[in-house]
Amino acid sequence: MGRYRQQKNMLFLTALSLLLGVMMITAVNTNHAGEAKEDYELQETIAYIESLEEESATLQEQIQATREQISAIQNERAAGESELADLMVELEQLRAYAGLTELVGPGLVITMDDNTVGAELAQKNNPSSYNASNYIIHDKDLRYTLRELAPYSEAVAINGIRIIDTTSIRCVGTTVYINATRESPPYVIQVIGDPDQLELVLQNSARYQALIRAAMPITVSRSQEITVPAYTGVISPKYSSLLQDETSASQQGTNY
Amino acid sequence: MWLPLLGLVVGLLLGSLLTLSIPIVYANYLAIAVLAGLDSLLGGWRAALEREFDGPVLISGFFVNAIVAALLAFLGDKVGLDLYLAAVIAFGIRIFKNIGAVRRAMINNHREQKRRSLARRAEQALEETGAEQ
Numbered sequence: 063m064g065r066y067r068q069q070k071n072m073l074f075l076t077a078l079s080l081l082l083g084v085m086m087i088t089a090v091n092t093n094h095a096g097e098a099k100e101d102y103e104l105q106e107t108i109a110y111i112e113s114l115e116e117e118s119a120t121l122q123e124q125i126q127a128t129r130e131q132i133s134a135i136q137n138e139r140a141a142g143e144s145e146l147a148d149l150m151v152e153l154e155q156l157r158a159y160a161g162l163t164e165l166v167g168p169g170l171v172i173t174m175d176d177n178t179v180g181a182e183l184a185q186k187n188n189p190s191s192y193n194a195s196n197y198i199i200h201d202k203d204l205r206y207t208l209r210e211l212a213p214y215s216e217a218v219a220i221n222g223i224r225i226i227d228t229t230s231i232r233c234v235g236t237t238v239y240i241n242a243t244r245e246s247p248p249y250v251i252q253v254i255g256d257p258d259q260l261e262l263v264l265q266n267s268a269r270y271q272a273l274i275r276a277a278m279p280i281t282v283s284r285s286q287e288i289t290v291p292a293y294t295g296v297i298s299p300k301y302s303s304l305l306q307d308e309t310s311a312s313q314q315g316t317n318y
Numbered sequence: 319m320w321l322p323l324l325g326l327v328v329g330l331l332l333g334s335l336l337t338l339s340i341p342i343v344y345a346n347y348l349a350i351a352v353l354a355g356l357d358s359l360l361g362g363w364r365a366a367l368e369r370e371f372d373g374p375v376l377i378s379g380f381f382v383n384a385i386v387a388a389l390l391a392f393l394g395d396k397v398g399l400d401l402y403l404a405a406v407i408a409f410g411i412r413i414f415k416n417i418g419a420v421r422r423a424m425i426n427n428h429r430e431q432k433r434r435s436l437a438r439r440a441e442q443a444l445e446e447t448g449a450e451q
Contacts, residue, residue: 068366070373071362071366071371071373072321072322072366073321074362074371074373074376074377075321075322075325075359075362075363075366075376076321076322076324076325077325078322078325078355078358078359078362078376078377078380079322079323079325079326079329079359080325080326080328080329080332081329081355081380082326082329082352082355082356082359083325083326083327083328083329083330083331083332083333084329084330084332084333084336084338085333085348085351085352085355086329086330086333086352087329087330087332087333087334087338088333088338088339088340088348089345089348089349089352091333091334091337091338091339092339092340092341092342092344092345092348093345093349095339095342096342096345099342
């Protein structure tokens with residue numbers, strides 16, 4: 063075993079070490095690149111969702127503008143024709159019932175918010191039993207509350223979004239999806255109706271009592287003048303059509 | 319003795335300077351190959367310390383083990399069985415075994431040197447006393 067032999071061995075080992083070093087760094091780089099790519103894809107999806115939401119908002123504005131145009135044209139036509147004028151009054155009433163007009167009246171304003179203070183305390187004191195779900199307002203809290211109030215309410219809006227008969231209130235991650243908009247707490251529920259009656263029903267509802275027991279920050283206030291905005295989404299029946307009489311049987315399709 | 323370690327550091331620096339990267343789908347295979355290479359390298363160090371070093375065996379072991387490990391992982395992906403675990407466990411155990419052997423060999427070498435120098439000194443002392451007589 064000469065000294066020369068030893069040095070040759072070490073050179074072999076050194077060369078392989080060099081190669082291994084390059085391989086290691088390449089593996090690490092590749093791993094990082096993978097993480098970055100996943101992150102990028104997520105960002106892209108979020109951007110896509112946001113662009114769709116923007117599009118949906120502009121389309122809603124268009125719908126609202128078009129509806130206003132239609133009523134303006136109908137009003138113009140009706141002017142001077144008393145028969146039509148009566149129909150126009152009825153039409154306006156029906157539109158109000160359908161939620162297509164802004165309505166004003168006395169009622170109740172209920173504000174529901176997440177119990178962030180309680181959540182922080184619980185997280186600090188008992189992290190093992192902490193469940194974030196117990197400290198936030200869920201879609202079902204809104205649904206059940208609205209359901210309890212429904213028989214006594216004439217018009218309802220949450221965060222300025224009109225609730226109509228086909229409205230869905232669904233959970234989407236940390237936000238709630240109402241009609242076609244994502245809403246986050248606090249949720250301001252405006253209800254037009256008899257304030258006394260509404261408050262009585264609310265105080266007696268099981269869901270409200272449960273929320274109060276859970277120390278959710280909820281405020282209830284009566285108001286003599288609540289303005290509930292018009293519904294701005296689409297109403298497009300796919301399966302139903304009006305039952306038509308003989309005279310107008312030739313006209314197909316419905317136009318709500 | 320520390321030249322291979324220096325080589326590894328230079329390799330790491332070189333790799334980060336070149337910012338090499340391979341398609342993400344092959345990331346697992348490269349990681350397995352790195353593990354196999356690390357095992358071969360430690361095996362080579364151990365062999366050098368035990369005076370059984372064989373260059374061609376080391377080089378062939380380095381590449382063949384790395385390639386076979388990567389192929390095993392690839393095959394595992396294709397048949398839906400985590401075969402790469404076999405390579406991870408096998409090389410993991412061998413890496414620790416090799417480190418253990420390297421450690422023992424270094425300690426033994428150190429003791430051997432100490433014993434020799436003591437023996438030499440004793441011999442010299444004996445010779446000196448012999449010369450005096």
